[in-house]
Amino acid sequence: MIEFDAVTKRYPDGTVAVDSVDLHVPSGKITVLVGPSGCGKTTSLRMINRMVEPTGGRILIDGTDTNTSDPATLRRGIGYVIQHAGLFPHRTVVDNVATVPILLGWRRKKARQRAMELLELVGLPPELSDRYPSQLSGGQQQRVGVARALGADPPIMLMDEPFSAVDPVVRESLQDEFLRLQQDLGKTIVFVTHDIDEAIKLGDQVAVFQAGGHLAQVATPPDLLADPADDFVAGFVGKDRGYRALSFTPADGLPLEKEPTVEVGADAEVARRTSVEGWVLVLDDARRPQGWLDVSRLTGEDEVTPTVLHRGGTVASATGSLRGALDAALSSPTGRGVIVDDIGALLGTVRPAQVLVQIENAAAEAEARH
Amino acid sequence: MIGEFLQWFTDPVHWTGQDGIPNRLLEHLGYSVLALVIAAAIGIALGLYVGHTGKGTFMVAGFANALRALPSLGLLFLVTLVLLDALPNTLGQFLPALLVLVILAVPPILTSTYAGVQNVDPAARDAAYGMGMTGREVLVKVEAPCALPLVFSGLRSAMLQIVSTATLAAWVGLGGLGRLLQDGQSVQDYPQMLAGAVLVALLALVMEALLAGVQRFSVPRGLTGRGARRARATTASEVTKPTFSTEPEDEPVAAR
Numbered sequence: 001m002i003e004f005d006a007v008t009k010r011y012p013d014g015t016v017a018v019d020s021v022d023l024h025v026p027s028g029k030i031t032v033l034v035g036p037s038g039c040g041k042t043t044s045l046r047m048i049n050r051m052v053e054p055t056g057g058r059i060l061i062d063g064t065d066t067n068t069s070d071p072a073t074l075r076r077g078i079g080y081v082i083q084h085a086g087l088f089p090h091r092t093v094v095d096n097v098a099t100v101p102i103l104l105g106w107r108r109k110k111a112r113q114r115a116m117e118l119l120e121l122v123g124l125p126p127e128l129s130d131r132y133p134s135q136l137s138g139g140q141q142q143r144v145g146v147a148r149a150l151g152a153d154p155p156i157m158l159m160d161e162p163f164s165a166v167d168p169v170v171r172e173s174l175q176d177e178f179l180r181l182q183q184d185l186g187k188t189i190v191f192v193t194h195d196i197d198e199a200i201k202l203g204d205q206v207a208v209f210q211a212g213g214h215l216a217q218v219a220t221p222p223d224l225l226a227d228p229a230d231d232f233v234a235g236f237v238g239k240d241r242g243y244r245a246l247s248f249t250p251a252d253g254l255p256l257e258k259e260p261t262v263e264v265g266a267d268a269e270v271a272r273r274t275s276v277e278g279w280v281l282v283l284d285d286a287r288r289p290q291g292w293l294d295v296s297r298l299t300g301e302d303e304v305t306p307t308v309l310h311r312g313g314t315v316a317s318a319t320g321s322l323r324g325a326l327d328a329a330l331s332s333p334t335g336r337g338v339i340v341d342d343i344g345a346l347l348g349t350v351r352p353a354q355v356l357v358q359i360e361n362a363a364a365e366a367e368a369r370h
Numbered sequence: 371m372i373g374e375f376l377q378w379f380t381d382p383v384h385w386t387g388q389d390g391i392p393n394r395l396l397e398h399l400g401y402s403v404l405a406l407v408i409a410a411a412i413g414i415a416l417g418l419y420v421g422h423t424g425k426g427t428f429m430v431a432g433f434a435n436a437l438r439a440l441p442s443l444g445l446l447f448l449v450t451l452v453l454l455d456a457l458p459n460t461l462g463q464f465l466p467a468l469l470v471l472v473i474l475a476v477p478p479i480l481t482s483t484y485a486g487v488q489n490v491d492p493a494a495r496d497a498a499y500g501m502g503m504t505g506r507e508v509l510v511k512v513e514a515p516c517a518l519p520l521v522f523s524g525l526r527s528a529m530l531q532i533v534s535t536a537t538l539a540a541w542v543g544l545g546g547l548g549r550l551l552q553d554g555q556s557v558q559d560y561p562q563m564l565a566g567a568v569l570v571a572l573l574a575l576v577m578e579a580l581l582a583g584v585q586r587f588s589v590p591r592g593l594t595g596r597g598a599r600r601a602r603a604t605t606a607s608e609v610t611k612p613t614f615s616t617e618p619e620d621e622p623v624a625a626r
Contacts, residue, residue: 132592
């Protein structure tokens with residue numbers, strides 16, 4: 001547990017980077033600090049491991065004032081991940097990851113062994129271990145950065161925009177893996193980002209900072225979207241927050257319709273006969289949806305091939321959220337949203353109106369609970 | 371001219387005794403290496419200190435560059451005149467020559483070492499402190515090794531200057547390959563002068579090649595760019611394998 005007690009950082013020129021912040025960071029959870037640039041979120045993070053010294057207030061880790069421990073010793077017990085990874089270019093991947101164990105006096109062999117385990121944990125193949133950072137892609141470097149921070153298994157991890165320097169697709173997969181990793185590791189994580197979507201996706205708790213180092217609101221993601229504390233927070237969390245809040249409402253209980261389907265390779269005539277309103281859903285041999293088929297485009301084709309399939313339309317998981325279900329229904333060319341189970345096999349379809357009914361029911365239930 | 375030069379060169383008389391080529395070459399090499407070692411000790415230590423602490427950057431910007439503008443020959447005579455009375459004869463000749471060579475060699479080593487430390491990726495330095503390295507550990511484990519390529523470029527340019535300037539030692543009676551130039555000039559023996567000039571150039575080239583070899587073996591591969599241009603994984607391979615994949619990447623492994 002990390003506690004900010006009226007923490008202030010004022011620079012000699014009078015600039016206030018962090019203004020009397022009180023914040024409670026619970027153990028084993030992800031706390032995201034989010035806000036526009038210059039709002040003091042990074043400074044707040046860096047004050048936890050004393051990379052920046054507060055000019056007022058105290059920061060307590062498990063009840064101990066960080067001010068009472070030697071900075072180097074304090075930092076060796078706290079994982080630290082930064083935006084551009086900051087890997088040591090002259091060391092191989094495995095030696096980068098072994099850095100903190102070796103600082104702590106482990107024998108080199110044991111430290112390397114630990115490093116290899118960590119590389120596997122963050123999803124890097126062992127062949128990469130003797131490469132140098134310049135030989136890795138941005139996403140791989142960031143994984144090495146995370147592995148390095150986990151080196152001595154610290155209970156606390158500080159992460160300063162770790163995923164913002166990689167492209168959006170890689171970022172999303174890094175985020176998903178990060179959440180999966182955290183489920184196993186249960187670290188106390190403080191995570192800085194300027195991206196509200198990332199904050200809402202990753203945070204158990206989100207702290208919104210405002211220019212001038214002022215902490216505007218601390219709340220769980222659903223509460224933040226449902227009930228912003230002021231105009232600043234409301235503006236910052238964005239206009240489509242009603243839609244985004246659906247991410248937190250489970251999709252279970254949706255009334256699914258049975259959907260007639262054909263398999264890839266089926267006879268064109270069969271596809272035409274099976275179709276409803278001119279469209280038929282095409283599955284692979286494991287009943288995983290491959291795409292919708294507009295049967296009027298089957299002229300001259302003997303069988304259903306993957307090339308004629310319509311690629312628009314998302315697929316939602318029945319154990320996912322209503323946001324995914326609504327998106328599947330809205331994006332489908334037929335108005336019938338495709339719902340699958342955990343392994344991706346078809347369960348059925350749902351229309352937008354049915355999703356909306358479910359949304360209203362969920363809202364009424366939430367109202368009743370209050 | 372070429373014929374006379376070759377004749378001079380192949381004459382066995384010129385290959386033996388105190389005035390022989392091997393002895394002059396050894397003298398020249400001795401002054402050069404000694405000067406480089408002393409200059410490196412001073413230049414690298416100061417460069418690391420200034421680069422790490424940020425204190426005394428004026429020394430690099432102003433002082434070191436001003437030193438480069440000093441005329442070597444004038445300085446040599448000045449220092450010799452001052453020291454000759456104060457010291458026994460040989461030492462009074464030797465120290466000034468060494469001093470001039472060291473003064474000449476410190477600036478390139480100092481400025482390039484400083485630049486090497488300054489060029490260390492700020493993110494790597496931040497990460498080093500953030501992981502709990504002390505200032506000293508950051509210097510020794512991160513900044514110094516990362517500065518190595520530039521340190522070597524400073525050493526190599528210093529070595530070239532030392533080898534060519536060490537010919538001046540002959541003018542204060544210290545021998546070296548400069549003697550071939552000086553003796554040749556005094557009796558208008560041009561083949562001998564040419565031989566001296568060629569030998570100095572050859573020595574410089576050999577030393578340059580030696581240092582380049584040392585650099586190749588002592589600079590970590592991750593810093594040299596060798597292999598770095600190859601084997602850069604594409605982001606596409608991450609897109610297709612977004613999960614905890616342990617499959618080998620299918621690009622070539624870097625040169626070992």
